[in-house]
Amino acid sequence: MSDRVLAPFGRRCCEVSANRASGGYRVVSALDREGPQPQPGQFYMLSTDAWGGPGGRPYLPRAFSVAAAEPAREGLRLDFLIEAVGPGTALLAGLDSGDSLHLTGPLGRPFSDPGELGKGAAGAVLVGGGIGVAPLALLRRELARRGVPQRTLLGFRDRAHSGGLELFDCSEIRTASEDGHTGHQGYVTELLGVLLEGDDARSAAVYACGPPAMLEAVRLMCAERGVAAELAMETPMACGFGSCFGCAVPLADGGYMRLCVDGPTVAADRIESALIAGSGH
Numbered sequence: 001m002s003d004r005v006l007a008p009f010g011r012r013c014c015e016v017s018a019n020r021a022s023g024g025y026r027v028v029s030a031l032d033r034e035g036p037q038p039q040p041g042q043f044y045m046l047s048t049d050a051w052g053g054p055g056g057r058p059y060l061p062r063a064f065s066v067a068a069a070e071p072a073r074e075g076l077r078l079d080f081l082i083e084a085v086g087p088g089t090a091l092l093a094g095l096d097s098g099d100s101l102h103l104t105g106p107l108g109r110p111f112s113d114p115g116e117l118g119k120g121a122a123g124a125v126l127v128g129g130g131i132g133v134a135p136l137a138l139l140r141r142e143l144a145r146r147g148v149p150q151r152t153l154l155g156f157r158d159r160a161h162s163g164g165l166e167l168f169d170c171s172e173i174r175t176a177s178e179d180g181h182t183g184h185q186g187y188v189t190e191l192l193g194v195l196l197e198g199d200d201a202r203s204a205a206v207y208a209c210g211p212p213a214m215l216e217a218v219r220l221m222c223a224e225r226g227v228a229a230e231l232a233m234e235t236p237m238a239c240g241f242g243s244c245f246g247c248a249v250p251l252a253d254g255g256y257m258r259l260c261v262d263g264p265t266v267a268a269d270r271i272e273s274a275l276i277a278g279s280g281h
């Protein structure tokens with residue numbers, strides 16, 4: 001799971017095969033005829049024919065985690081979970097079947113195995129917040145395929161800012177929502193707190209993706225309890241492949257890492273904070 005899959009050179013033009021609503025989000029599917037099977041945690045730089053239109057925005061491709069990757073008749077079906085928050089995501093959310101989706105990827109470092117993250121960790125606890133549930137959907141499927149025990153906790157702000165549950169292909173997800181429309185009313189980190197109270201907390205590594213405040217809470221909770229954790233960080237990226245240094249984040253022991261090539265997954269104890277300016281959903 002932790003072997004980085006390298007992207008073929010250059011940008012590929014893929015055909016959109018579906019675009020459906022998933023709660024308040026969209027799931028855009030495209031047929032990748034040439035690309036390799038991505039690993040959970042990897043991402044793609046996406047754009048459409050309408051990029052750089054009137055007003056020039058958006059200009060650069062945008063980064064998106066791959067939420068599902070399934071063999072299809074003539075290649076690989078890639079699913080992306082999209083929340084329309086700006087010009088690029090609005091264009092992606094409006095794609096129709098048959099439209100072109102330009103992509104580069106898979107990029108970045110995938111999630112690590114539980115045993116690589118924590119001594120004695122044989123299982124996984126997945127903690128997702130908002131649109132950050134996307135990479136965890138592919139991770140859950142991959143862990144299930146390999147028989148790795150796992151539990152999934154997902155939190156959402158409200159109904160409009162939620163979705164993607166069906167991508168997990170699992171009926172045992174525990175949810176939390178701030179408005180109480182699903183599951184526990186409150187934060188997903190409250191569910192994690194209860195779970196980490198258990199005697200066997202250290203037998204599983206925690207994997208998290210979501211807004212910076214959620215990631216920081218997960219980082220601190222796991223550090224206090226000596227539980228291994230890996231965070232998928234969604235700091236804004238300009239190039240996505242290591243050349244612009246726009247995604248650099250400070251490391252706990254000094255220096256910086258570029259999240260697009262050294263991440264976006266990062267062991268929680270490597271960074272000094274998950275509260276990175278400008279990142280979030």
Ligand SMILES: Cc1cc2nc3c(=O)[nH]c(=O)nc-3n(C[C@H](O)[C@H](O)[C@H](O)COP(=O)(O)OP(=O)(O)OC[C@H]3O[C@@H](n4cnc5c(N)ncnc54)[C@H](O)[C@@H]3O)c2cc1C
Pocket residue numbers: 043058062063064065066080081082083084085086087088089090131134135233234235236237264280281
């Ligand atoms: C590795 C990675 C994986 C990701 N995966 C996903 C995913 O699976 N799904 C997903 O939906 N997103 C994902 N993202 C986030 C996505 O890439 C960003 O949200 C993207 O920048 C959106 O592009 P945009 O053109 O729509 O909005 P942008 O123009 O980039 O704007 C983003 C937000 O900032 C606000 N904003 C922009 N300019 C300003 C300004 N000057 N002042 C104040 N606010 C401003 C916008 O209103 C908007 O809310 C991921 C990011 C990374 C790095």
Ligand code: FES
Pocket residue numbers: 236237238239240241242243244245246247248258259260261
């Ligand atoms: S986004 Fe350019 S170096 Fe990471």
